[in-house]
Amino acid sequence: MEPGRVTGFLGPNGAGKTTTMRMMLGLDRPTRGEILVSGRPYVRFQEPLRQVGALLDPSAVHPGRRARDQLLVLARSNRIPDARVDELLDLVGLGAAARRRIGGFSLGMRQRLGLAAALLGDPQVLILDEPLNGLDAEGIQWVRGLLRDLADDGRVVLVASHLMNDMAVTADHLIIVGRGRLLADVSMTGFSARYGHGRVRLRTTRPERLGKALAADGFALTPVNGGAWEVPEARTEQVGAVAAREGVPLQELHLREDSLEEMFLRMTADSTEFAVAPGRAF
Known part of the structure; x- marks a missing residue:
């Protein structure tokens, strides 16, 4: 991953995308080797939100907590001013829902809250797992623009997604895995030239x-x-x-x-772990 570009992280279900991201954040341990973020393991950062912003599971929050309180807890643990919380809530479109309990949020609203948490410390590295899930058309377009702006600002942006059409118009570079193996690490134009x-x-x-x-x-x-x-x-x-x-x-x-989806399916045909059985649909 390099600054200044959006890197799409692709692979069939079960390929290891989320596990890889969890290992980046110290939530899982690799059997060998190590993963460094900005030259050091994530767990070594004293104020990690200022270095790395991550969104892995938008539902991994206490449903009884209010949206603003959720962000305040994160902000104060990383010495981030309270004003930044209100700024981010407005940015992601949740300003009017700041005092609502998260348990009543839709999936799309939780995604927006998760993005606000990832951006809270103004980090140079963003790690996002399926950030478009549950968003409406306006939200998807907004996130596309946000990712582009973050990359253009010189940040590292890693996005795992199964939405190929969105990756085709958002990503500059692709990392593709299958069954825990690296299949491709290539620019979008290089991927099209090689596999299209x-x-x-x-x-x-x-x-x-x-x-x-x-x-x-x-x-x-x-x-x-x-x-x-x-x-x-x-x-x-x-x-x-x-x-x-x-x-x-x-x-x-x-x-x-060929579309990105067609090229991806062709490349990962032998790496799909959970393929449906051929035959007539019921």
Whole structure:
């Protein structure tokens, strides 16, 4: 993990993401080796909230405690001014709920409170496990912007998530694990270049003629849903040139690249511990 970028921490269920984060925070012990945060074990920090902000489980709070009191306890144990508590409650949108008991909060409200706790000490390192769970559309968009702003401010931001669409537009770098092993440590652009597949999608009234012409040039034309066709591992200009040469009309022609989800599933196919059995859905 490096300052100035959002690192997405991905892996199938049971891959070890949460366990790894717990080991970073000294909540679990590795069988060998050590994890250092800013050059030292997390448990060595005298005022850890000023160094590392973490959100692992938004429900790991006493339900009878009021939201503001929860943050005050954390703040005073790390010599953080009370004014910072009110500032963070307003930032995450819980200012009006500051004196409500946490037991009556929705999951989304608990996530916001957990983010406020993580940001309380203005730390340089953020470790967040599924911070978007339970948030509505406005909340998801806000957290995306927050993560980007934190990284742009030069902070280390590590985010574990199973929401691939959000990681695709948020993360700059990816760490992918499977069955406790590191599968990839790569930039988002590098991951796409290494594991992505592009294909040209098109529509035509003369697929047989175009298919024969493409085959002569080493390409394959395959049908897909909705009456469209695809040419794997090709560029639009290559397919367009063949169609023009053969006089084949095209009603649609565009490049379709793999989504992050498709690339992730392909890469982790052999590392999924809890895969469903194939067969008919009931």
